[in-house]
Amino acid sequence: MPKVTLLERQKKNQERVNVYLDDEFAFGLNIMDAMQLKKGQELDAQTIAELKNKDAIVKAIDVAVNLLSYRPRSRHEIRQKLSKKGYEEFVIETAIERMTDLKYLDDHAFAKFWIESRNRSKPLGKRALQYELRNKGVSDAIIRELLEDMVDESSGAYEAAQKRIRRMRGKTEYEFKQKVGAFLQRRGFNYEAINQALEAIIIELQETDPEFFAEPDNDWM
Helix, strand or coil, X not given: CCEEEEEEECCCCCCEEEEEECCEEEEEEEHHHHCCCCXXXXXXXXXXXXXXXXXXXXXXXXXXXXXXXCCCCCHHHHHHHHHHCCCCHHHHHHHHHHHHHCCCCCHHHHHHHHHHHHHHHCCCCHHHHHHHHHHXXXXXXXXXXXXXXXXXXHHHHHHHHHCCCHHHCCCCHHHHHHHHHHHHHHCCCXXXXXXXXXXXXXXXXXXHCCCCCCCCCCCCC
């Protein structure tokens, strides 16, 4: 069986150790796992494979933690990222389960973050949010619960429409309804919420800025 002939800390990363078997580099390990080895120890094929898997899992978790440093992510997103980097399925699933146990990954918390972020910067209707969260791999049960608790379509449609008002000055009320209504439909709002938002905004504009809307052109000849 191959014998451990050298355990050497890596120069660029002192938390990792290069393992040499029979005087040849075999694999790297994090320092905690490397502490279980000693020079002269013989390793069978199964032990070597287990150590390599351990190290691959640690590396996968490091990659995932780095991704999470930018923003929360769903389990599905992490799974996709690790798969693209070439990690084996066993390594990916083990890494994900460990991170879930440690609360680094939590689809409920992720979905809540996603909805809150959208509500602040880009209000969307329930239909659009459901589509986005499903693409992130969040379960329908979580999506239904959070959309019910966190999304008010009427106020969301109103807030989203506010971002389009300036460019609509000089349009007729009909054009305003058509263009802003289409915009809100693309944002995933339902028909009732869109109508409520448009009517409220039109009334406000008529009261605060009577010249905002152009008069309709009745000369159709």
